[in-house]
Amino acid sequence: MKPRPLGPRPVAPIGLGCMNFCWAYRPPLPEAEVGRLLLEALDLGVDHIDTAALYGFGISETLVGRYLAPHRSRFLLASKGGLAGETFPDGVVRRVIDGRPETLRRHVEASLQRLRTDVIDLYYLHRYDRRVPIEESVGALADAVRAGHIRAIGLSEVSAATLERAHAVHPIAAVQSEYSAWSRNVEIGVLDACRRLGAAFVAFSPVARGYLTGTPPDPATFDAKDIRRAMPRFGADWWPRNLERRAAFVALAEEAGCSPAQLALAWVLAQGPHVVAVPGTASIAHLRENAATTRLQVSPALLARVTALFPPDVAGPRYSDATQREIDTEQFPAPGAAVA
Numbered sequence: 001m002k003p004r005p006l007g008p009r010p011v012a013p014i015g016l017g018c019m020n021f022c023w024a025y026r027p028p029l030p031e032a033e034v035g036r037l038l039l040e041a042l043d044l045g046v047d048h049i050d051t052a053a054l055y056g057f058g059i060s061e062t063l064v065g066r067y068l069a070p071h072r073s074r075f076l077l078a079s080k081g082g083l084a085g086e087t088f089p090d091g092v093v094r095r096v097i098d099g100r101p102e103t104l105r106r107h108v109e110a111s112l113q114r115l116r117t118d119v120i121d122l123y124y125l126h127r128y129d130r131r132v133p134i135e136e137s138v139g140a141l142a143d144a145v146r147a148g149h150i151r152a153i154g155l156s157e158v159s160a161a162t163l164e165r166a167h168a169v170h171p172i173a174a175v176q177s178e179y180s181a182w183s184r185n186v187e188i189g190v191l192d193a194c195r196r197l198g199a200a201f202v203a204f205s206p207v208a209r210g211y212l213t214g215t216p217p218d219p220a221t222f223d224a225k226d227i228r229r230a231m232p233r234f235g236a237d238w239w240p241r242n243l244e245r246r247a248a249f250v251a252l253a254e255e256a257g258c259s260p261a262q263l264a265l266a267w268v269l270a271q272g273p274h275v276v277a278v279p280g281t282a283s284i285a286h287l288r289e290n291a292a293t294t295r296l297q298v299s300p301a302l303l304a305r306v307t308a309l310f311p312p313d314v315a316g317p318r319y320s321d322a323t324q325r326e327i328d329t330e331q332f333p334a335p336g337a338a339v340a
Contacts, residue, residue, distance in 0.1 A: 001269070001294040004276050006048060006200045007122040007152030007173040011076050013269050013294055015048025016041045016287070017204055017280035018064055022056030024227045025210075029282050035067040040284050042068070044291040047075040050176075050202070050278040051115075052126055053107055057085030057093050058114055065116035076121045078174075078202075080156060081107030082137065083126035097326060099129030101140035108144050124154035124176055128328045134162050135169050142170040154202070157327040160189030163197070172199050176278075177329055179203035181249075181267050182211055182233075182242075184312040188330035195274050203268045206277040209234075212264035213286075216246060230320045238316035248309055256298050261286070265293040267306045 003010035016038075022028040029037075041049070049068065051060045061079060068075070081104055085093040104125070111120060123144065125137050141153045152173035155166055166172050175194050177186050183205065194201040209228055210217040219234045228234045233242060253263040261279075268277050279290050313332040317324070324331070 004200070004273060006076060006202070006276055007078075007154070009076055009121070011048040011276060012045055012291075013276050014046065014265060014290055015050055015076075015078075015202075015276060015278040016046050017278035018049065018051040018060045019055045020280040020282045021063060022059040023054070026223055026226070026282065028056065028059070031063065033282075034063045037282070037284055037287060038064065038067045039071075041287060041291075042071055042074050044288060046287075046291055048078065048276065048278065049075050050078045050204075052080035052124075053084040053111055053114075054080065054095060054126060058110070061111055061114035065114050069116035072117055077115065077117065078122040078124065078154070079111050079115065079120050080124040080126035080154075080176075081111060082129060097127045097129050099125060099127070099132040099134075099137035101136055101143075104137060104140040105144070108141075108149050112149060119148060120150045122152045122154050122174060123150040124156045124174070126156050127326060128155070128158050128162055130328075134158075134166050138166045138169045138172075145170070157329050158190065159328045159330050160193035162328050163190060163193050163199070167197050167199075172197065174200040174202050176202040176204055178205045178318065179268060179271075179275075180206050180208040180212060180264055181306050181310045182208040182315050183318055184310070185318065185329050185331060187312065188332070190329070191271065191275075195272060199274070201272070201275045203275060203277045204280075206268045206279050207261045207264045211242065211246060212249060213261045214250075214259055216243065230323065231318065232320065233316035233318070235316075242315055245309065245314065249306065252302060252305055252309070256296075256302055258293075258296055258298070259289055261289060262293045262296055263298065263306065265290060266296055266298045267303055269293075270298075270300070270303050 021034045051064050082099045083097050086096040144150045154174040156176045179186050253260040
């Protein structure tokens with residue numbers, strides 16, 4: 001599969017998301033394992049590394065910088081700001097959405113230091129701060145482009161309307177949002193808006209937070225800090241129904257002669273030549289499995305059956321009501337509770 005455009009350079013269609021090292025699903029990986037994973041990714045031809053200030057409150061960026069700074073020319077480096085850990089008066093670090101220009105300038109500077117680089121290839125506004133006009137936040141990032149600190153601007157979890165407003169201030173190189181056969185909200189508007197504006201679309205969680213893999217997650221065993229605990233589709237109302245539908249997906253993967261994760265990735269990449277994916281993993285075996293997807297050929301007819309298997313509103317809400325209020329993505333009409 002040919003490289004695809006992303007900001008300042010083409011990249012392999014499948015990159016590496018670096019959230020899983022230290023955030024969201026499981027206890028942090030030992031540092032040495034992170035180093036081996038990152039270096040193995042480069043050796044496999046993975047040339048798009050995606051991290052963020054939020055992940056581990058700077059730990060992910062620090063590890064990427066520590067292990068990959070000597071190899072900086074071999075990959076496109078993407079990070080994110082505007083959503084990070086802030087220390088409160090009680091000494092506790094909490095996640096804060098803050099899109100003010102002065103905050104974004106501080107976040108860019110801190111990311112450069114942690115990543116041990118002079119310039120970040122693609123820098124996203126991690127969340128749209130509704131208290132700050134998107135034009136002001138993007139304007140601050142445009143200043144960072146002119147200063148040579150970042151090469152291109154991205155947005156994460158925004159609607160098509162917000163993308164249009166941002167793009168009027170400065171060209172937006174990429175939009176990153178959750179996208180898989182199981183999570184199709186971006187098809188409401190932003191996927192086509194990216195195509196029309198010449199922006200890449202970067203799919204995070206393209207294997208559906210583990211759901212579309214060979215071994216599905218078991219909500220009963222989630223770590224106490226696993227963010228999926230608060231996601232309705234992993235809860236009692238929706239999870240049994242989702243597991244039933246997953247069985248048909250696994251059968252399609254067997255028919256295609258690939259793993260479920262590879263079929264999930266192939267489906268995402270088939271949604272347009274402007275689409276790339278950043279699956280995260282803590283496993284070198286899964287990293288190799290994901291990277292091998294670009295050598296697969298899955299028929300359009302089988303991919304169409306995947307699409308039919310997962311109607312857009314089938315899985316339940318992506319996020320809790322509280323989390324949904326923090327993001328700007330369009331939503332399908334709210335489905336009723338699943339029948340037990």
